[in-house]
Amino acid sequence: xxxxxxxxxxxxxxxxxxxxxxxxxxxxxxxxxxxxxxxxxxxxxxxxxxxxxxxxxxxxxxxxxxxxxxxxxxxxxxxxxxxxxxxxxxxxxxxxxxxxxxxxxxxxxxxxxxxxxxxxxxxxxxxxxxxxxxxxxxxxxxxxxxxxxxxxxxxxxxxxxxxxxxxxxxxxxxxxxxxxxxxxxxxxxxxxxxxxxxxxxxxxxxxxxxxxxxxxxxxxxxxxxxxxxxxxxxxxxxxxxxxxxxxxxxxxxxxxxxxxxxxxxxxxxxxxxxx
Amino acid sequence: xxxxxxxxxxxxxxxxxxxxxxxxxxxxxxxxxxxxxxxxxxxxxxxxxxxxxxxxxxxxxxxxxxxxxxxxxxxxxxxxxxxxxxxxxxxxxxxxxxxxxxxxxxxxxxxxxxxxxxxxxxxxxxxxxxxxxxxxxxxxxxxxxxxxxxxxxxxxxxxxxxxxxxxxxxxxxxxxxxxxxxxxxxxxxxxxxxxxxxxxxxxxxxxxxxxxxxxxxxxxxxxxxxxxxxxxxxxxxxxxxxxxxxxxxxxxxxxxxxxxxxxxxxxxxxxxxxx
DNA sequence: CTAATAGTGTCTATTAGACAGTATGTT
DNA sequence: AACATACTGTCTAATAGACACTATTAG
Numbered sequence: 368x369x370x371x372x373x374x375x376x377x378x379x380x381x382x383x384x385x386x387x388x389x390x391x392x393x394x395x396x397x398x399x400x401x402x403x404x405x406x407x408x409x410x411x412x413x414x415x416x417x418x419x420x421x422x423x424x425x426x427x428x429x430x431x432x433x434x435x436x437x438x439x440x441x442x443x444x445x446x447x448x449x450x451x452x453x454x455x456x457x458x459x460x461x462x463x464x465x466x467x468x469x470x471x472x473x474x475x476x477x478x479x480x481x482x483x484x485x486x487x488x489x490x491x492x493x494x495x496x497x498x499x500x501x502x503x504x505x506x507x508x509x510x511x512x513x514x515x516x517x518x519x520x521x522x523x524x525x526x527x528x529x530x531x532x533x534x535x536x537x538x539x540x541x542x543x544x545x546x547x548x549x550x551x552x553x554x555x556x557x558x559x560x561x562x563x564x565x566x567x568x569x570x571x572x573x574x575x576x577x578x579x580x581x582x583x584x585x586x587x588x589x590x591x592x593x594x595x596x597x598x599x600x601x602x603x604x605x606x607x608x609x610x611x612x613x614x615x616x617x618x619x620x621x622x623x624x625x626x627x628x629x630x631x632x633x634x635x636x637x638x639x640x641x642x
Numbered sequence: 643x644x645x646x647x648x649x650x651x652x653x654x655x656x657x658x659x660x661x662x663x664x665x666x667x668x669x670x671x672x673x674x675x676x677x678x679x680x681x682x683x684x685x686x687x688x689x690x691x692x693x694x695x696x697x698x699x700x701x702x703x704x705x706x707x708x709x710x711x712x713x714x715x716x717x718x719x720x721x722x723x724x725x726x727x728x729x730x731x732x733x734x735x736x737x738x739x740x741x742x743x744x745x746x747x748x749x750x751x752x753x754x755x756x757x758x759x760x761x762x763x764x765x766x767x768x769x770x771x772x773x774x775x776x777x778x779x780x781x782x783x784x785x786x787x788x789x790x791x792x793x794x795x796x797x798x799x800x801x802x803x804x805x806x807x808x809x810x811x812x813x814x815x816x817x818x819x820x821x822x823x824x825x826x827x828x829x830x831x832x833x834x835x836x837x838x839x840x841x842x843x844x845x846x847x848x849x850x851x852x853x854x855x856x857x858x859x860x861x862x863x864x865x866x867x868x869x870x871x872x873x874x875x876x877x878x879x880x881x882x883x884x885x886x887x888x889x890x891x892x893x894x895x896x897x898x899x900x901x902x903x904x905x906x907x908x909x910x911x912x913x914x915x916x917x
Numbered sequence: 918c919t920a921a922t923a924g925t926g927t928c929t930a931t932t933a934g935a936c937a938g939t940a941t942g943t944t
Numbered sequence: 945a946a947c948a949t950a951c952t953g954t955c956t957a958a959t960a961g962a963c964a965c966t967a968t969t970a971g
Contacts (some may be wrong), residue, residue: 373751383755388663389716391758397827398736401925408970426652441664441756446747466820470745470760472721478649480658481716483666485745485758491943541916542854545741579817592923608927610961632968684948757924867950876938884952906948907941 389481391579393449394436396468396562396567396572399491400584400597401508409630414507414596417493418523418564419457420530422503427478428557432530435504435566436484450487459498464490464583468567469556476559486560488567490583512568512603518551519565532561568601575601579618582639590626590634620642664731664756668724669711669835671743671842674766674873675859677785684905689871690783692768693794693798693839694732695805695831697778702753703832709839710779711759725762733780734773739765739858743842751834758831763842767860787843787878793826794840807836843876850876854893863900865909867895893917 369378397419402412437458437516439449447465449529455461476482500506507530511522523530532553539547548562556564574580579596588616595611620640627633646652647861672694677687702784714724722740730736743761751757758790772857772862775781782805787795798805807828823837831839851856856872870886895915 371701374701374704377704378753378875381754383665386665386713387716388672389664389714390658390663392644401944407921409919411922424846425644426649429649429652437760438661439664441662443749446745446758464815464817466815466818467745470721470742474720474758475720478653478658483714483760485747527969540739540741542739542857543741543849552665574818578819584788590923605963608923608961609963610959612924627969629922630918630970632924682948686949865950882934882935882936883950885932887951888933902942904949905943907950909942909950 389483391439391441391446392436392482392484393439393446393453393487394434394484394558394563395454395465395487395489396434396563397452397454397489398584399493399506400600401442401493401506403508406605411592411596411629414600415510416504416568416600417508419500420505420507420523421457421501421507422575423557424503431557432507432555433557434486434560446485447487450489454489457501457504458491458496460491461615463495463632464580466570468570469562471559471563473559484563486563486567488570490580492586494586509568512565519560520589521561521565523564528555530555532556534561534565572603579639579642582618585639588624588636588638590611590636591619592634594619594637631639647665664758665759666716666721666723667711667713667759668714668728668762669709669833669838670725670758670762670764671709672729672764672766673842673846673859674768674781676768676781677873678783682716686871689868689875691787691875692781692783694775695780695782695798696732696776697780698725698832699778701876706832708832709761709781722762723758729764732779733766733771734775735766738770741845743817744766744835745839746838748833748834759838761842763845765855767859767861769861771836783824783845784843786816787840796836796840798839803804803830805830806815807831809836809840811840846876847878854917857893861912863897863899863911863913865911866890867870867909869894870911 371380373567376514398418401415401417403415405412419435421435423429423431423433435453437449437453439446450465466488470483470485472483504527507523507525510524513520517535519534519536521532533551535549535551536546539545548565550559550561553561575598585594585597592613594615595606595608598608618640619637622636622638624636625633626636646655653903674692676690678690680687694710696710697704698704698708710728711723712728712845714721725740741763743763745758745760747758748867749756779801782800785799786795788795792810794811796807808822808826810826811821814820823838823840828836850873860869860872866887869890870881870883874881893915894912897911897913899911900908901911
């Protein structure tokens with residue numbers, strides 16, 4: 368082992384190849400809320416949670432769907448910047464909510480070589496999407512997340528395609544409810560992205576209760592009914608209106624706008640109110 | 643660009659050097675609770691939160707303190723396995739609580755080359771530490787975490803040394819209370835580890851309220867007074883005993899053991915009760 | 918009028934905060 | 945007896961859950 372007299376001298380002689388190196392990617396779960404049109408003029412539009420998937424045009428996993436993502440450029444960018452770059456490429460959006468989710472690093476998660484992926488969750492108000500998506504990118508509605516014992520069935524679909532996968536969710540830490548995810552059935556999604564999707568949705572489910580995260584996927588003006596729908600979709604359960612209104616009352620602000628033309632009593636439009 | 647007829651063929655020809663590669667490390671914030679002896683026979687021992695730091699014996703940051711950590715071996719281990727390996731080396735402990743904290747990736751966080759670090763929080767019951775620590779590893783008590791406006795002052799000390807640093811904590815996401823950490827003053831801790839320390843303690847502060855995480859740093863038998871002390875230290879505020887007892891009553895189980903010899907009424911020893 | 922959703926009032930049950938009081942060891 | 949902490953009882957305030965009720969539009 369060599370000896371140096373100063374940090375400067377050490378750094379000058381540092382051999383970057385002495386430790387094995389690896390590649391990293393940033394992968395992004397882009398979540399949004401979509402409306403589903405109804406044929407009955409009285410009924411309100413149902414809300415759906417949607418995610419953006421990209422069809423892979425190259426090996427590995429050619430023709431499979433995956434989350435938008437890409438290799439980190441180690442010399443110039445941080446993982447968040449990398450995620451923002453990809454987000455811009457795919458959606459043309461820049462100032463949107465982006466949160467680090469988890470670093471996934473199974474040894475065999477990428478068949479090419481060792482690739483560690485730091486995943487991010489991005490929340491998007493679909494109304495702000497101005498540009499048409501690339502041909503290989505498509506929104507999928509999350510139409511099912513059903514847990515039966517340890518197996519979670521997830522179903523994603525759009526007009527053209529239906530994707531199903533199953534994940535085993537095992538409690539590995541009783542004190543803090545940490546789960547391990549294992550992919551049990553999956554033939555349309557690349558890499559370990561089924562896990563990332565489920566982990567991201569779980570994160571949202573948690574955070575919606577104790578933060579204002581939901582407003583990142585709401586338009587500027589919304590009704591309390593719409594807001595409640597979004598809560599119900601993310602939480603996967605029905606809520607009682609009076610209790611819901613009490614709880615969110617200090618997070619929203621009434622406006623003088625109304626939403627009319629709906630075949631029933633019009634509703635007041637609200638805005639997000641920062642605390 | 644080359645074309646392949648199958649994934650197999652593609653992988654056979656894959657050139658791992660086509661994307662720039664980088665190094666990764668796993669760094670671990672090892673937290674524990676220590677007793678501080680009192681001279682008054684009536685008074686109970688005060689509790690302290692402690693963290694394990696290692697003195698760097700080589701460049702860079704020679705002679706500075708840092709969190710136990712080390713380079714990931716890309717071919718053979720996951721980041722968690724890497725953390726466990728380091729944990730075993732430093733403490734000789736294996737089956738302990740370990741949770742991924744955050745992936746830190748500032749461009750200049752390591753002066754040698756681009757190194758991305760995934761940090762972990764480990765919780766340890768000090769009573770289970772059987773082996774003597776290495777000469778370069780020392781426990782430091784967290785004696786101060788004071789927030790004044792955006793500046794957080796942290797003080798770590800043991801019999802021999804006192805370490806202080808200041809971090810600017812800026813709210814960057816109002817909807818979810820996400821903060822950015824910037825090191826303002828620090829001359830004894832290596833890398834960006836002051837940030838990791840604060841982020842880890844913040845994580846604990848959060849999780850103690852809605853999980854049973856605290857029991858990972860408690861001995862098998864403890865009094866409710868001791869448990870309350872630990873809550874108070876982590877939360878940084880006093881709690882009222884009746885309310886505290888109500889809240890934790892369904893997480894603990896009375897035993898027939900008592901803690902006597904303390905100059906005041908003896909207290910019943912409790913055990914953690916899994917839900 | 919009817920269907921459908923918007924929005925409010927109120928009763929009850931549960932949980933959290935505060936404080937006073939009693940209990941019981943060691944010296 | 946005095947100190948220090950252990951532990952409990954109870955009053956009050958705040959919050960959550962449930963349900964019934966009224967309001968208002970398009971067709």
